[in-house]
Structure formats: structure tokens, C-alpha cells
Amino acid sequence: MEPSVFRERRDELGRRLGPGGAGVFFTAREARRNGDVDHEFRGSSDLVYLTGFEEPEAVAVVRPDSPDQRFTLFVRPRDPAQETWTGERAGVEGARAHFGADAAFPVADLEKELPACLANARRLVYAVGRDDEADRAVFRALAALRGKARAGIRPPTEIHDPEPILHEMRLRKRPEEVAALRRAAAVTAEAHAAAMREARPGMHEYDVQALLELRFRRAGSPRNGYPSIVGSGPNATTLHYTANRRRLEPGDLLLIDAGAEWDFYTADVTRTFPVGGRFTRPQRAVYEVVLGAQERAIAECRAGVPFDRVHETALRALVEGMVRIGLLSGEPEAIVKDESYKKYYMHRTSHWLGLDVHDVGAYRPEGAWRPLEPGMVLTVEPGIYVRPGTEGAPPEFEGIGVRIEDDVLVTGDGPEVLTAAAPKRIEEIERLTAGGVTSA
Numbered sequence: 001m002e003p004s005v006f007r008e009r010r011d012e013l014g015r016r017l018g019p020g021g022a023g024v025f026f027t028a029r030e031a032r033r034n035g036d037v038d039h040e041f042r043g044s045s046d047l048v049y050l051t052g053f054e055e056p057e058a059v060a061v062v063r064p065d066s067p068d069q070r071f072t073l074f075v076r077p078r079d080p081a082q083e084t085w086t087g088e089r090a091g092v093e094g095a096r097a098h099f100g101a102d103a104a105f106p107v108a109d110l111e112k113e114l115p116a117c118l119a120n121a122r123r124l125v126y127a128v129g130r131d132d133e134a135d136r137a138v139f140r141a142l143a144a145l146r147g148k149a150r151a152g153i154r155p156p157t158e159i160h161d162p163e164p165i166l167h168e169m170r171l172r173k174r175p176e177e178v179a180a181l182r183r184a185a186a187v188t189a190e191a192h193a194a195a196m197r198e199a200r201p202g203m204h205e206y207d208v209q210a211l212l213e214l215r216f217r218r219a220g221s222p223r224n225g226y227p228s229i230v231g232s233g234p235n236a237t238t239l240h241y242t243a244n245r246r247r248l249e250p251g252d253l254l255l256i257d258a259g260a261e262w263d264f265y266t267a268d269v270t271r272t273f274p275v276g277g278r279f280t281r282p283q284r285a286v287y288e289v290v291l292g293a294q295e296r297a298i299a300e301c302r303a304g305v306p307f308d309r310v311h312e313t314a315l316r317a318l319v320e321g322m323v324r325i326g327l328l329s330g331e332p333e334a335i336v337k338d339e340s341y342k343k344y345y346m347h348r349t350s351h352w353l354g355l356d357v358h359d360v361g362a363y364r365p366e367g368a369w370r371p372l373e374p375g376m377v378l379t380v381e382p383g384i385y386v387r388p389g390t391e392g393a394p395p396e397f398e399g400i401g402v403r404i405e406d407d408v409l410v411t412g413d414g415p416e417v418l419t420a421a422a423p424k425r426i427e428e429i430e431r432l433t434a435g436g437v438t439s440a
């Protein structure tokens, strides 16, 4: 994205903060995987949103109404020896030349320089309590400023969580963000369709994961937005199953929950399909209930509708359907009330989507569920999970897990399903999966 995009976002943050506004944003900490190997690094979304800067160890300070230092970046300095090992760095020169920083310092100078960056600010946006070392650095800067009271210098008098200010901005997607989400959605949808075509009994879940993620990469997505869930047979009933190492058996359903990142924005898509064949009768019965619930819930994703109505709509349809096919018995209304559906549907239906897969933005900002607005993006992902051994579960349904998840942009004209290209109608799916075994 263009540097001007990030400057506009910092300016908007400044307008929301008012005179004397300031913000300090630390990127994510590099995390040890094992031995001396780190996990793949991915910068924190708040910092990336405001700066576009992707490197580890970065700290951004914004003072939108400062005359000469509106944007300061602390970065890893250029270091040819280190860069030989871990790659090129922007350095302090690059932070100014390519990222629009008015001032840039080596991150080792943070303690020395941060007090001056925050001097006489009134309102400071900073996520207290997320990271001990970051907290120490900010608190030391505040303490240093308190020591200068007699020189007429003072620390910020208010510290605000990013949620009601910055995260309100991130919740409403601008055109360039919607464009990135569309690309992420397109890449992801195509890969899910390919997985339906290519999964076969005898493959392992990680095989299918590899071919799915190969499609992401080939289409230009450098990484996933979250670890892929590829759960076959009974593994589909484990909500966050990521071991992905079971062998696919004839007659299995395969649940894949995976999304590609594009320009740091992620899709979040789940599809469930029969491996190399057709749905069995009980699989089809469960699938039709979930699909019907999802379609009804998507239709509620309109401006002005309270966020929780999407969930309530899906839940109501799921419960009615589970009664109809014999998974539950009783009055749907009573089942919703006594929550006995929770043994088969234990999660909620939607979350915001954006730079983070579970994106920021308050769901009940003033104690009431937020009405949807154009520019908000949410998932709709009902499911039914009949874990083996669930008490009272009819045996023909045991081990069946189905989730169907799409990404929905709220527009002035109703819901737009960004991920509609990923097949989900039974006939469409079976056209891709058939050709392998046919299950009874």
C-alpha cells in the first residue's frame, strides 16, 4: 500500500484524539519456537495499520499535531553483518525515506528518546498490560517526564486503550482495506475448491493442507492469516484441530478452516465436504441444516441490524433443524433457552474480520450489541459437531462435524459475501468431489 494510506490513517487518529493526542505502538515480540529457532514473525496489526512497517522490534510514536515530529519510528539499525544472516533492514534512513517517518532512531535508543516524544502530550493511546517490556519502557518514559515538572514539562494526563479510538477505525474498512480483503477472499476460495477436487482417501490431512497452502502461495499470498485446520472424520468435531496428521478414510467428511493473507488482511473460510465422493445420508442431513442456518444468518448482515441477531438467527435455525433430523428432541424455543443445543453447537456464529482473523472492534460498546454499518466485515460460521461418545447422540450422527464459514461485507445494499466463490451447495461440492469412492 502507498505511504499516503498510512499517513491518512495517522491523521485520522489525530482527529479522533484531539489536541495533544499521542500514540505509542510496539510491534509483536519475536517468539522462540525451539532451540534457537523462532516462530515466523508477523508484525502487530495496530502498528502495521498505522505505518506499513513490517520488521521486528519496531516501535511507532505518533503525535499528529506536532509541528515537526508527527511520526517517529524506532527500528533495527542497518548492520551488514546481521543482515547477512537475517536479511535487509530499512534502518533509520529507510524509516524516513520509505515509511514517511519525520524522525527515526535505533530501537536501542528507545529509553533515551521516548520521553521527549511524549512530552506534554495530553491523551496517550497505549495498550497497557499487553507486554511487560513495553509497559516498562513506557512507564519509565512517563516517570522521566514527571521528574521535569519544574522545567514546565509534564507527562500525558490520560492513557487510553486503543479499543475505543484506534480499533473503531479498524472496524470500519476503507476502500483499500476492502480491496485487500477481496483478494484474500478470492485466493482462499479458489484454494478451497481445489482441495475439494484433489482430496482423496489415503492422503493425509497434512497433504491436503500442503496443496491448499500451495494455492495460496502461487496466487501471491505470502502466508496464512491463522494456522490451517484440516480435520477429517471425527477430527472435524474438534473446533481448533491443527495437528492435521490423520489419514483420510473413505466416507470421511473433511472440514477445512483456512484463510490466506493479502497485504496483511486475512480471509477466514470453512468448508466441509466428502472426501472423494458423496455425502452419506446422515452427513447430508447435518450439512443441510448448517447451510440453511448460514444462509438465513447471512441475510441478516444488513446495516442497522444488531450484531447478535446474526447469531440468534443461525442458532434458531440450527436448533429447529437438529430437532427435525432427530439430533435433539423437544421444543426449539425451550432448547434455545436451556442451552441443551450446546453439546452440538458450542461457539458463537460471527466475529469481525480484518488485519486480525478475530479482528478488533467492540461488540457491545455501550452495553448493547452494536448495529452493523456499511464497511464492517464479519464472518458467519454456524456448525454442528457430534463428538464420538456424546451422551444421547443418535449413533448414525456420531463423528460428524460440519462448519460452513463465509466472510461478509456489510454494504448499503445488504450483505456482500466476499467468499462466495468457494462452493458450498451440495450439488456444486459433489461435482468436485465425486469421481472417487461413492459412499453408501
Ligand SMILES: [Mn+2]
Residues within 6 Å of the ligand: 268, 351, 379, 381, 405
Ligand atoms: Mn472464523
